Amino acid sequence: MAAPPARAPPAPAPASHPHPLLLLRLRPPARIIFPPARRRARLAAVAAATATAAAASVAPDDISQLNYRLRAIVRRRDAAASSSSSSSSPPVDPAQAEAYLRMIRDQQRLGLSQLRGGTGGGGGAGGEGDGDGDEEGETRRKGVAAGSSLGHRVDPRELEPGEYVVHKKVGVGKFACISAEDGVDYVFIQYADAMAKLAVDQAARMLYRYNLPHEKKRPRNLSKLNDPSTWEKRRLKGKLAVQKMVVNLMELYLQRMRQSRPPYPKPVALDEFAAEFPYEPTPDQCQAFIDVEKDLTERETPMDRLICGDVGFGKTEVAMRAIFIVVSAGYQAMVLAPTVILAKQHYDVMTERFANYPGIKVAIFSGAQSKEEKDELITKIKDGDLHIIVGTHALLTERMAYNNLGLLVVDEEQKFGVQQKEKIASYKASIDVLTLSATPIPRTLYLALTGFRDASLMSTPPPERVAVKTYVSAFSKERALSAIKFELQRGGQVFYVVPRIKAIDDVLQFLKNSLPDVPIAVAHGKKMSRNIQLAMEKFANREVKILVCTHIIESGIDIANANTMIVQFAELFGLAQLYQLRGRVGRSGREGFAYLFYTDKSLLSRVATDRLGAIEEHSELGQGFHVAEKDMGIRGFGSLFGDQQSGDVANVGIDLFFDMLFDSLSKVDQFCLVPVPYKDVQLDINISPHLSSEYISYLENPVELLNEAAKAAEKDLWTLIQFTEDLRRRYGKEPRDMELLLKKLYVRRMAADLGISRIYPSGKMIFMKTNMNKKVFRLMTEAMTSETHRNSLLFVGKEIKAELLVSLPDTLLLNWLFHCLADCYAVIPALVRY
Ligand SMILES: Nc1ncnc2c1ncn2[C@@H]1O[C@H](COP(=O)(O)OP(=O)(O)OP(=O)(O)O)[C@@H](O)[C@H]1O
Known part of the structure; x- marks a missing residue:
């Protein structure tokens, strides 16, 4: 909006070419009096003061509330995407978006096939759902590597009594036993109200695990065999949560693609x-x-x-x-x-x-x-x-x-x-x-x-790499010493790791007493870094044979000659830490040994026992991913998803959640919403607000202003928001007729962005013709903040239908539409609007 000239009198509206909006909406004044500059200034001051007072005392009006809400959403999104601060969220270029979606899919295929042990999992994330997309792809369950805990296959014979399982149609139950009847093996599952009986091969196809391996989470309640409706609601809720998650992830991803830099040239050398x-x-x-x-x-x-x-x-x-x-x-x-x-x-x-x-x-x-x-x-x-x-x-x-x-x-x-x-x-x-x-x-x-x-993902070890032999046992000085001596005898070096600095002195004493001639150094975090450096240097150039240290060495240290690791108080380390520590040995062609000593088995917590068991179990090369998965299992899926999502996961169990996730990801492009051109939006509501002569004469250049308003709406919602805010800064809050005019522009703009090409009322009903698909509609209505709007909307064929309590006069209808579309617009993530 151009700045007003300081004292120039306002230009009258050209009589020969009146603006089309003016034609419709301006009530012809009896006599237009353009105020002299001083009076205009006073008027503006009064208006500004009124606006300020209004802002201070009166609740913000609909438009400013919407502007504020949308700005806040964008701010939050920008912060979440840690992108450079921007006051607006430009729409994503569809071609670019498509290219990125392709990339996501390729990445999924690659990542998943590797995670699933190279079987490809039936085409990565692209599982085959059934036609209407309401059911998760059953067939995806095929081809999932059994070795991966993220696979969804349940072998009923491996279930333990009391383990929680999920049947997609019935819900969460507790595995009781397998028992033969008439020569056929049946799986018995306890539900809240009854015991279910399933043939074993059917169970293998239909059951999901509720928990991650090693996880012992109890579901909030068991489902009822005779009342599937509660489970159905729970499952739908989980599914919608998954879809929202996917959409949010996509949005973050697409945010990134807005950044650009020229590609680097490939260096000649x-x-x-x-x-x-x-x-x-x-x-x-x-x-x-x-x-x-x-x-x-x-x-x-x-x-x-x-x-x-x-x-x-x-x-x-x-x-x-x-x-x-x-x-x-x-x-x-x-x-x-x-x-x-x-x-x-x-x-x-x-x-x-x-x-x-x-x-x-x-x-x-x-x-x-x-x-x-x-x-x-x-x-x-x-x-x-x-x-x-x-x-x-x-x-x-x-x-x-x-x-x-x-x-x-x-x-x-x-x-x-x-x-x-x-x-x-x-x-x-x-x-x-x-x-x-x-x-x-x-x-x-x-x-x-x-x-x-x-x-x-790098899952192939360099050739000649040998797996580290891992021994988990209660601490014994003799065992530790014999392991150290073995290593020293073959000319190698030893890491001796303890979890606490306090323990170092005792270990040092024990080693010095037992191996008086062996050079030993100490490295731990609280010492001066120069000392650590010195100790490490001496260890690296083999002057020192045993390095007593805390987990400070856990990351990345690469000393080819050090191939035995003793970990004392191993129960106090996390799984990932233990895995990293062990990775310090056996990094060249020579065989590595890791001795993980715990203090006293009877004092070990279940978690510590699980951890030590897991590290021993995963001693072949290339188990990092499996360890990470186990780690998730031990820590619970709360560590995998945020707090909000872990509730959603708890609803349906981890495997079904993942299944839904992969399914949803494979159909990621169905979550897009193609806007219609603004000009094509037909709004069949008969409102032609008449601007009062006073307001017209108060405006600097009404024709140009209304032109700008129409152009802003045509461009995008952000330009329209900017326009209204500028208008109010200059002239204060507009009168009701101007507000209606603006609302009409907002309604058409939001409709265009929501893919709505026509809005027409019929009695108590409002019909909105749209190209939005049902999935987006569901996602949108689920997230809407106003229950009244949500409950009034229905998706039928290619239309969104709204049923009102009574048939409303046009002005109220416009208001209703403004609020309803604002609610829809605000909850649809930017990503799906491209
Ligand atoms: N293809 C290869 N064949 C043989 N040795 C290799 C190969 N690639 C790397 N190495 C050697 O293996 C050792 C470990 O490599 P590097 O330090 O890059 O591992 P890393 O993946 O960073 O491990 P960490 O996670 O422990 O830091 C190094 O000594 C490196 O020179």
Whole structure:
């Protein structure tokens, strides 16, 4: 809206070409008097004062409430997507959106087939639901790898009495037993009101597990065999929750694609750099190289990829290839490691790997350095003299200013604190990010699994890698000593890990007494970082034979000669931690040993027993994913989904929830809503508001203004919101007729966005012709805040029907439509409007 000239008299409306809106809506004034400039100024002041007073004392009107609500939603969405702040949410380009949906589907196929043990799970997430989409794909249950706990197959013979199971048609029951009748085996399931009997093969097809493996969650109540309606409601609720989740995930995903940057050129020397890798890459490494290269050199959106590979499977080389591409294009790369030790290790590895490229300067930055050292580094980074900067969270300091940062590599993101993670997330909006993880945190795993996060999974170990032999037992000094001696005799080194600093002195004493001639060093978090560094260096160059430490070494430490690990008080470590710790040994061709000693079996909690059992069970190579799944099982699905979702999961059980999730994902494109052109929206309500002559004469340039209003509505809702807000800032709250006129524009605009092409009343009914599909309608009505609106809406054929209590006069009808469509519009996530 143009700013009004300070004192110029307002231009009269041109008589020869009246605006069409004016023709309809302006009541011809008896005599238009354009106020002189001073009077106008006074009027404006009065209006502004009135508006301010009104704002202070009166509840906000419909339009400002809607504007506020929509703005708040966008703010929340932007915050959730951690994207750069924007005051509006531009619609997504359909072609782009389609391309991204394709990518999601490919990612799902890849991720799921790997997670499901390479069987492909019947085409990844793309399971075959039945025609109308109301039932989850039964056939998806076929082809799911039995090894994965995320598979949905239940073998009734493996069920234990008391275990909870879910039958899709009947609900949650408790497995009682398998018993033969007339030569046929039947599964007996206890429901709230009766015992059900199912033939075994039928049960195998129809049953889902309620819990994750190792999880002992009790359902709120058992379903009733003779009253399926309650279960049906529960299942529908779960399904809608899943659909909402999918839509929200998609929205986050699509938010990301709004960021763009030109693709990096493929460096001429990339092949040469690749050839310098001293090993034959594993097939998964090769795939990860391709994925990363494509992200960087072909895509126009910043990369946000997870490299999820088991401990020691060679993720660092993937990161180094990405770094090479970015640095060759003149950008800087930051490598974030969770500990000083790991940062130092990465620094050493990278210095060596990039040694043939003297133009690429590698530096390390950590809290362990002196202020002078750090200041000097900060200046060099700012001036662009350093290209690869490896460090700890100290790199996230506000003082750090990059010259031209292009890539962030985060190693073990889960080890960073909340604030650091937020800082990392904020980088994702503008630069490329590569995250390396051995045991993905459940949420990351889940995002990767559902295809909403790009992930390259590395499940093949480098050749010659041998699985670490794992022994779990009660602590015995003799066993610990004999394991240590064995390792020392073959020329190797030993990690001796305890969970608490307090325990270190005792261990040290015991080792020194038993092995007086063996050089031993200590490394733990509370010591000065320089001391840790020194101890590690001595251990790495074999001066020290035994390193007594806390879990500080758990991440990424790569010392080929250290192949025995003793963990004392193993019951106090988490599963993922134990897995990571064990991954420190057996990283070269030599066989590794891990001794996990607990204190006293009788004192072990069930959870600790489960954890130790799980780590022993998963001792083959490449079990990281299974361990992560088990971890979820032990911690419960609350850790996999947020609080809200865990309630929804609890409703139907984890397997059915996943089944619905995959089904919903495979039909993700059905959640889209194609808007109709604004001009095509026909609103059959006979309202022609007449603007009073006073208001017309008060407006600066009424014709232009109404023109602007119509154009704003035609453009998009955000422009219309902007228009109304500007109008009110300039002229105060408009009179009722102008409000009606604006509401009409809002109604048509929102209708267009909701795919509604015609609105017409008939008696008590309002009909809205729409291209919206039933799924979107259900999603929308479920989320609507007004129960009255929700209950009045019905989806019939290609129309949304609203039944009112009485037939309303046109003005009230317009008001009703405004409120109802506003409610619909506000709850439909931006994503589905493209
Ligand atoms: N294809 C390969 N063949 C043989 N050795 C390899 C191969 N790729 C990497 N390595 C070596 O394996 C060791 C572990 O690799 P790397 O440190 O990259 O593992 P990682 O996946 O980062 O493990 P962690 O999660 O424990 O940090 C390194 O010494 C590395 O040089």
